[in-house]
Amino acid sequence: MPWFAALAALFLFWILLRILDRICRFGGSLNAISGVLIAEVWRRKLLPVSGILLLAGILVLPWILGVDLADASERRTLLQYGQGWIGFVLLVVTMVMCCSTLSEEKSSGRLGFLSLRPGLPIWWLPGKWLGSLGSNLVLLIPASLLLLTQIQNPGSDWGNPATVLPISAQQFSVTEEDVDLFLLLKVEESPLEWGQLSEADAKIRARSYLHRQARSIPLGSSAYLDFKVGDDVREESTSEEALVLSIRPAMGRAHRSQIARILISGEDFETELLVTNGQRSELKIPQRMLLDGGVALEVAFLGAVDEEVRIPSLYWIDEEAVQLLVPMGTLGGSLLRSQLLLLARCAFVAALSLAVSTFLGFPVATLLVFCFLIAATGGGFVGAFEEEGPQTMVDPRQEASSRQVIDLLAQGGERIVRSLGEWEESSTAEQVSAGQFVSWNQVWRGGSILAGLWAGFALIVGTILLSRQEHSTGDQQ
Amino acid sequence: MSESVIEVEGLWKIFRDFWLRPRVRALKGIDLTVRQGEIFGLLGPNGSGKSTTIQILLGLQFPSRGKVSVLGKAPGSTDCKRRIGYLPEDSVFYPFLTGREMLHLCARLSQVENRCREERVEQLLEMVGLKAAADREIGDYSKGMQRRIGVAQALIHDPDLIILDEPTNGLDPIGVRQVKDWIQSLKERGKTILITSHLLADVEEVCDRVSILYGGKVQDEGAVKEILEFDDRAQWITSKPEAEDQKEIDQFLEGKGVEVYSVDSSRMSLEDKFLEAVEAARNEGEETEGAEYGGRLPEFLGGDESTG
Numbered sequence: 183m184p185w186f187a188a189l190a191a192l193f194l195f196w197i198l199l200r201i202l203d204r205i206c207r208f209g210g211s212l213n214a215i216s217g218v219l220i221a222e223v224w225r226r227k228l229l230p231v232s233g234i235l236l237l238a239g240i241l242v243l244p245w246i247l248g249v250d251l252a253d254a255s256e257r258r259t260l261l262q263y264g265q266g267w268i269g270f271v272l273l274v275v276t277m278v279m280c281c282s283t284l285s286e287e288k289s290s291g292r293l294g295f296l297s298l299r300p301g302l303p304i305w306w307l308p309g310k311w312l313g314s315l316g317s318n319l320v321l322l323i324p325a326s327l328l329l330l331t332q333i334q335n336p337g338s339d340w341g342n343p344a345t346v347l348p349i350s351a352q353q354f355s356v357t358e359e360d361v362d363l364f365l366l367l368k369v370e371e372s373p374l375e376w377g378q379l380s381e382a383d384a385k386i387r388a389r390s391y392l393h394r395q396a397r398s399i400p401l402g403s404s405a406y407l408d409f410k411v412g413d414d415v416r417e418e419s420t421s422e423e424a425l426v427l428s429i430r431p432a433m434g435r436a437h438r439s440q441i442a443r444i445l446i447s448g449e450d451f452e453t454e455l456l457v458t459n460g461q462r463s464e465l466k467i468p469q470r471m472l473l474d475g476g477v478a479l480e481v482a483f484l485g486a487v488d489e490e491v492r493i494p495s496l497y498w499i500d501e502e503a504v505q506l507l508v509p510m511g512t513l514g515g516s517l518l519r520s521q522l523l524l525l526a527r528c529a530f531v532a533a534l535s536l537a538v539s540t541f542l543g544f545p546v547a548t549l550l551v552f553c554f555l556i557a558a559t560g561g562g563f564v565g566a567f568e569e570e571g572p573q574t575m576v577d578p579r580q581e582a583s584s585r586q587v588i589d590l591l592a593q594g595g596e597r598i599v600r601s602l603g604e605w606e607e608s609s610t611a612e613q614v615s616a617g618q619f620v621s622w623n624q625v626w627r628g629g630s631i632l633a634g635l636w637a638g639f640a641l642i643v644g645t646i647l648l649s650r651q652e653h654s655t656g657d658q659q
Numbered sequence: 660m661s662e663s664v665i666e667v668e669g670l671w672k673i674f675r676d677f678w679l680r681p682r683v684r685a686l687k688g689i690d691l692t693v694r695q696g697e698i699f700g701l702l703g704p705n706g707s708g709k710s711t712t713i714q715i716l717l718g719l720q721f722p723s724r725g726k727v728s729v730l731g732k733a734p735g736s737t738d739c740k741r742r743i744g745y746l747p748e749d750s751v752f753y754p755f756l757t758g759r760e761m762l763h764l765c766a767r768l769s770q771v772e773n774r775c776r777e778e779r780v781e782q783l784l785e786m787v788g789l790k791a792a793a794d795r796e797i798g799d800y801s802k803g804m805q806r807r808i809g810v811a812q813a814l815i816h817d818p819d820l821i822i823l824d825e826p827t828n829g830l831d832p833i834g835v836r837q838v839k840d841w842i843q844s845l846k847e848r849g850k851t852i853l854i855t856s857h858l859l860a861d862v863e864e865v866c867d868r869v870s871i872l873y874g875g876k877v878q879d880e881g882a883v884k885e886i887l888e889f890d891d892r893a894q895w896i897t898s899k900p901e902a903e904d905q906k907e908i909d910q911f912l913e914g915k916g917v918e919v920y921s922v923d924s925s926r927m928s929l930e931d932k933f934l935e936a937v938e939a940a941r942n943e944g945e946e947t948e949g950a951e952y953g954g955r956l957p958e959f960l961g962g963d964e965s966t967g
Contacts (some may be wrong), residue, residue, distance in 0.1 A: 210767060210770065211767060211768050211770070213767075214764055214767040214768060215768075217764075218753060218756070218764060221753075221755060221756060221760070222753070222755055225755035225796070226755060290751055291747065291749060291751045292751045292752070292753070294714075294719050294751075295745070295747050295751040296768060297719070298717055298718075298719070298740055298743065298745055299740060299765065299768035299769050300737045300740040300741050300768075300769065300770055652719065652720045652721060653714075653719045653720070654710075654714055654719060654720070655714070655717075655719065655745070655747040655748075655749065655751055655824075
């Protein structure tokens with residue numbers, strides 16, 4: 183059966199390529215250039231070889247991983263590795279395809295020769311970019327379908343399971359209004375301590391205090407957790423499926439084997455739960471708790487199970503430490519949206535590769551884009567600039583005019599890096615394999631920033647560079 | 660006097676290194692005028708600046724100094740590109756495309772209307788004798804076949820100015836003859852043609868005027884007949900006289916004070932002999948996998964059909 187599915191996927195791959203080839207035969211310069219790229223990667227065997235590799239990899243993945251497909255958690259492992267394999271092959275193919283095509287055309291003089299045709303410099307890069315997107319789509323569709331069939335093997339009743347949407351507690355987000363209100367109270371309460379601070383310093387301290395307060399529950403006390411569930415989520419979530427509270431508490435310096443008791447209660451619901459330090463625990467919440475605005479719960483910290491151990495407080499390290507999992511959508515849908523985000527990432531790499539190869543040769547251009555991929559996948563962009571947090575110190579020299587230009591540049595750079603951080607955030611493969619819902623909003627955001635904003639920027643820069651260059655129609659230069 | 664199609668005045672091209680220091684002075688103030696409807700030859704040894712001049716005329720490279728006008732416009736403008744056909748010296752076609760696909764690509768990039776594209780491609784394939792090899796990848800073509808597809812692509816959008824860089828390079832004598840015939844036919848249809856070639860005999864045969872470049876400067880320029888004519892020599896081609904008659908002729912000429920430099924038997928050219936042999940083999944029904952005999956120029960060249 184898997185062999186049959188793989189052959190069917192290969193056939194689909196070929197059919198899609200034929201369709202794409204047909205589409206490229208119509209229209210003007212843009213389509214013509216796209217068609218040439220597709221013919222190039224097909225006839226130079228890059229596309230067939232990578233297609234066969236991609237499908238063969240997915241086919242043998244269960245055997246390599248040694249997973250038992252009857253087990254749901256192992257199927258998730260296969261899903262995760264499968265998506266990783268598809269992403270890897272697609273990104274590498276995109277990079278090689280886009281870096282080689284333009285640099286070879288430049289060095290052979292073909293670009294100079296073809297740029298003698300009217301209107302071409304404008305369409306050259308976008309045409310190649312669309313061609314690479316088409317090639318990616320031809321690889322992505324059969325590979326994703328094959329992966330789905332691998333997971334939904336007929337021996338299991340897994341079908342197309344529901345996914346969940348994780349919602350963080352409202353208390354974790356500290357707004358400007360919260361800070362202002364807190365400051366107002368504090369200044370009135372202890373004017374000597376808070377009233378002496380400058381406004382900026384006071385706000386930083388207040389925010390820091392509120393952050394700590396929102397995330398910890400001292401021994402013997404309780405905290406409220408409000409989960410706001412949007413209308414669209416309430417409409418889509420199926421009433422048969424229960425809500426799940428997923429928590430991962432931290433217990434300070436206590437050993438990670440320590441177990442604590444917490445009491446979770448709602449309107450007509452109360453249950454005690456044993457939680458382990460740093461481990462995730464799940465608790466089913468009745469569907470009736472989902473009211474108009476969302477779900478409201480109270481969490482009380484009752485102390486360690488071992489009476490000899492004293493744990494002063496329990497706290498949540500990040501927003502993901504406490505989440506309400508609301509059933510929403512299906513795995514198939516989430517996988518589809520996740521693959522669209524992968525396509526957006528490929529679109530960005532394609533544009534970047536094309537722009538870089540307008541002024542660099544194939545090996546150097548590939549190396550440069552490869553370095554970019556390493557930085558991006560390693561989370562380099564996300565971690566490069568930490569958000570302005572409570573510890574941020576105000577530099578007194580900041581007011582100096584000589585610093586202002588540098589600061590302005592630094593802020594601009596920070597914005598760019600933050601925006602590029604979308605690269606990391608648009609990687610939803612883990613979300614899908616964890617059974618989480620991938621929303622259209624994520625696709626829209628990732629697609630517009632990576633495939634729209636950044637790819638567009640790279641293509642415009644590349645086109646300008648290309649139009650400013652001198653060309654030749656041979657190797658005489 | 661005919662309208663000028665190409666006007667070059669004091670053209671300099673200096674190639675600079677990364678630090679903008681002059682590296683090569685390829686052109687040193689050349690002047691050039693090509694008139695409408697003429698066949699103009701640009702001659703010169705390797706490195707004399709022919710290719711650089713052509714690249715500047717095509718708008719691929721920018722002049723360092725001087726004025727350049729092609730078809731009344733700045734080189735590289737869209738209007739200019741629509742009206743220029745170019746055959747490059749090197750084969751720069753996609754090796755993985757077939758001959759037919761390459762012509763379709765060039766037609767689409769030149770904005771040739773869909774309704775006449777198919778017809779033009781087939782007519783040009785017929786003309787260059789590649790109809791049977793049209794669906795083979797260009798990478799599998801011989802050098803001569805690649806030149807033929809190059810000629811076809813240069814004409815696909817019915818250009819007014821045709822620039823041919825070494826058009827007969829790599830062609831067999833049949834191909835050379837055909838290219839020369841096409842060039843003459845194109846001229847008759849009002850096209851302007853600029854040729855560069857090292858094969859001076861070919862240039863001499865087809866060109867109306869030539870310019871000889873050396874060291875980035877124009878060394879000589881003028882009509883072929885004028886610059887090659889000896890003012891003090893003459894040539895008769897007659898039927899072969901008897902030996903005794905020839906003596907009498909020599910004596911008569913000596914008596915008139917005419918100096919005879921050489922007297923030879925008139926011979927057939929090797930090109931004519933080659934064409935005769937191949938024609939004979941073809942008439943006997945010999946088949947070939949390579950390029951076939953091409954045909955005449957298609958009707959659309961020089962016609963009124965728009966290029967879109």
